[in-house]
Amino acid sequence: MATSAVGRGLLRQIELARARTDQLFERLKSGALYSRPIPERHRLIFYLGHLEAFDWNQICRQALDIPSFHPEFDHLFEFGIDPPVGQAAQDQPSDWPSEREIQEYNKRTRAIVDQVVEQAPEQVGNVALEHRLMHAETLAYLFHNLPYDQKIPVHVDPIHSALQPSGRMIAIPAGEATLGQEAGKFGWDNEYDQHRVTVPAFAVGKYKITNGEYLKFVRAGAKPPHFWFDRNGEWFYRGMFAETPLPLNAPVFVTYAEAAAYARWAGKTLLTEAQFHRAAFGTPGGEERDYPWGDAVPEIAHGNFDFHSWDATDVDQNPAGDSAFGVSQLVGNGWEWTATPFGPFPGFQPFSFYPGYSKNFFDEEHYVLKGGSQRTASCFLRRSFRNWFRPDYPYVYASFRLVEN
Numbered sequence: 001m002a003t004s005a006v007g008r009g010l011l012r013q014i015e016l017a018r019a020r021t022d023q024l025f026e027r028l029k030s031g032a033l034y035s036r037p038i039p040e041r042h043r044l045i046f047y048l049g050h051l052e053a054f055d056w057n058q059i060c061r062q063a064l065d066i067p068s069f070h071p072e073f074d075h076l077f078e079f080g081i082d083p084p085v086g087q088a089a090q091d092q093p094s095d096w097p098s099e100r101e102i103q104e105y106n107k108r109t110r111a112i113v114d115q116v117v118e119q120a121p122e123q124v125g126n127v128a129l130e131h132r133l134m135h136a137e138t139l140a141y142l143f144h145n146l147p148y149d150q151k152i153p154v155h156v157d158p159i160h161s162a163l164q165p166s167g168r169m170i171a172i173p174a175g176e177a178t179l180g181q182e183a184g185k186f187g188w189d190n191e192y193d194q195h196r197v198t199v200p201a202f203a204v205g206k207y208k209i210t211n212g213e214y215l216k217f218v219r220a221g222a223k224p225p226h227f228w229f230d231r232n233g234e235w236f237y238r239g240m241f242a243e244t245p246l247p248l249n250a251p252v253f254v255t256y257a258e259a260a261a262y263a264r265w266a267g268k269t270l271l272t273e274a275q276f277h278r279a280a281f282g283t284p285g286g287e288e289r290d291y292p293w294g295d296a297v298p299e300i301a302h303g304n305f306d307f308h309s310w311d312a313t314d315v316d317q318n319p320a321g322d323s324a325f326g327v328s329q330l331v332g333n334g335w336e337w338t339a340t341p342f343g344p345f346p347g348f349q350p351f352s353f354y355p356g357y358s359k360n361f362f363d364e365e366h367y368v369l370k371g372g373s374q375r376t377a378s379c380f381l382r383r384s385f386r387n388w389f390r391p392d393y394p395y396v397y398a399s400f401r402l403v404e405n
């Protein structure tokens with residue numbers, strides 16, 4: 001599993017993560033900061049303050065008891081929001097501070113964090129680092145939904161994606177899967193306790209379901225996914241910086257509800273969390289691996305992750321990342337919806353310094369996603385990492401594959 005952040009120099013890791021989120025904000029044209037590209041999330045200006053306020057609150061205030069220089073901002077930027085879809089916040093741009101005030105707060109916070117972070121408990125440092133990297137991805141969802149004229153584009157190679165219909169199912173024999181993180185290694189509270197489960201035999205799609213396959217479902221009457229739009233009777237894809245004809249061999253990004261409806265239509269189901277583990281990390285010999293391809297650290301040949309690409313690539317692009325059973329892209333190129341509601345593992349204990357991180361979402365209204373997308377940092381490809389979203393939240397880079405039980 002991944003070395004701890006402290007082992008690799010925590011401050012250096014935090015600096016790299018800051019550069020990652022700073023580069024994202026640099027893609028915004030002036031004025032875009034006060035827009036709200038996703039109705040169920042805060043305006044972008046919140047996130048400019050949130051990343052630093054989180055570090056302040058966790059490292060400086062809670063762990064090291066350093067007196068605040070700006071309690072109002074510490075509180076204003078403390079937490080994001082996740083209301084049911086359709087229940088948007090009602091604040092106005094004028095309710096938020098100026099960009100200049102927030103940048104001053106950020107600069108001062110970073111200077112203090114730099115001086116003290118190595119004195120904080122290792123776990124808190126890792127939480128701050130991974131929190132920022134998670135936002136590097138969720139900010140990408142927000143930016144994806146901004147109109148193109150509010151973003152400064154980067155060069156993106158045009159996508160050539162021809163449909164390669166497969167539908168091939170791979171048999172996975174019954175066996176054991178280890179869920180969760182080993183005690184003593186870093187993970188979020190919901191990754192503990194590590195435990196083993198028995199998984200009966202099943203068959204799973206070698207590839208994620210593609211836009212081309214989903215198109216048949218839409219032609220049969222299903223609602224098109226959020227990332228698609230129709231122009232004069234032809235389907236196009238809304239990419240991060242440009243529209244393209246629908247990339248037929250790339251994974252379709254859908255909600256849980258859409259993925260589950262497609263599976264029913266196809267007479268199949270979605271992976272459970274345990275089946276995902278078995279297909280991704282299990283082997284015919286019975287031992288388990290750190291990643292689908294083995295124990296080697298994640299590299300670009302293994303999959304589409306770690307910010308190399310802004311959009312999805314074809315589903316058959318990464319044979320070097322196949323699992324021991326030959327299943328492709330279980331990690332990268334789109335999170336995978338599972339049929340498992342997000343809930344606690346046996347022995348779950350909330351983090352005392354961030355009790356709501358997971359517990360607030362154990363409500364049967366969020367589902368577990370595994371794997372990772374093109375905008376997921378490599379550290380989250382660890383086997384035990386669990387992501388979760390509401391079943392009708394359409395903005396995530398989230399894909400799925402089919403299962404026969």
Ligand SMILES: [Fe+2]
Pocket residue numbers: 050054080131135
């Ligand atoms: Fe956050």
